[in-house]
Amino acid sequence: MWRKYQMKLQKHSISSVNVGIIGATGLVGQEFISLLEERNFPVKELYLFASDNSIGRKMRFGKKLYEVLPFKANLFKSIDIAFFSAGADIDKILVPQAAEMGAVCxxxxxxxxxxxxxxxxxxxxxxxxxxxSDRIIANPNCSTIQLVLVLDTLRRLSKIVSVDVSTYQAVSGAGREPLEMYFSQSLKRKRDAKTQFYGNIIQKIGPI
Incomplete structure (x- = not known):
């Protein structure tokens, strides 16, 4: 998505933008940072936000270290485009606040x-x-994105009558803590935890 956004910036002769990453210390947030650098996104200034446990932590982008900031709406006023991955509960609150301050979220x-x-x-x-005029843009989850990319190609070739889907979600999709729990369980090679990830298939993820 940001590659096309970058092309738009170039089209309108906008050299660089202030970027915010909300949930910067999480797995997805760190991937945002890596991709921004890898794709030479025109970042003028980078603002990194995370939960209280990570405030003050230093994170590298390019040749510079950036300090992680707290979730505070007044800090969003300098941001042009914001990437959110702090979890649905937090994003429901912060995304509208950032959008109201003019950021594309x-x-x-x-x-x-x-x-x-x-x-x-x-x-x-x-x-x-x-x-x-859109200030809030959502994206589907990972398995849906992969599915619709294939379906979009197929529908150009022939009419799609029905689609039957089973998805298998990685532990990493639940965030850093469950992933670390998985690694810990894999080292012990024991199945004695209340929430057992290693050597297990959980039939349903999320609230039951």
Whole structure:
């Protein structure tokens, strides 16, 4: 998505933007940082936000170290584009605040996926659904994105009558803590934990 956003910036002769990453110390947040650098995104200034446990931590982007900031709405006023991955509960609160301050907010959580007023975008398929006035943009979850990319190609070849899907979610999708729990369990090679990830298939993830 940001590659097309970058092309838009170039088209309008905008050399660089202030970028915010909310949930910067998480697995997805760190991937945001890596991709921004890898793809030479035109970052003027980078603002990193995370929970109280990570405030003050230093994170590297390019040749510079950035200090992690707390979740405070008044700190969003300098941001042009914000990438959110702090979890649905937090994003539901912070995304509208950042959007009201003028930031374009791309939310990676489930917070706005079912909101009819928020475009749900896979850029390779429906990037044009984003209007100039949109300040909040949602993306589907990982398995859905991969699925619709294939379906979009197939529908161009023939009519799709039905789709039957089973998905298998990685432990890493639940965040850093469950992933560390998995690694710990794999080292012990024991199945004695209340929440057993290693050597196990959980039939349903999320609230039951």
């Amino acid at each position: 791309i939310d990676n959580s489930s917070a706005f996926r079912m909101n009819k007023k928020v475009p749900l975008v896979v850029p390779e398929i429906n990037f044009k659904d984003i209007k100039k």
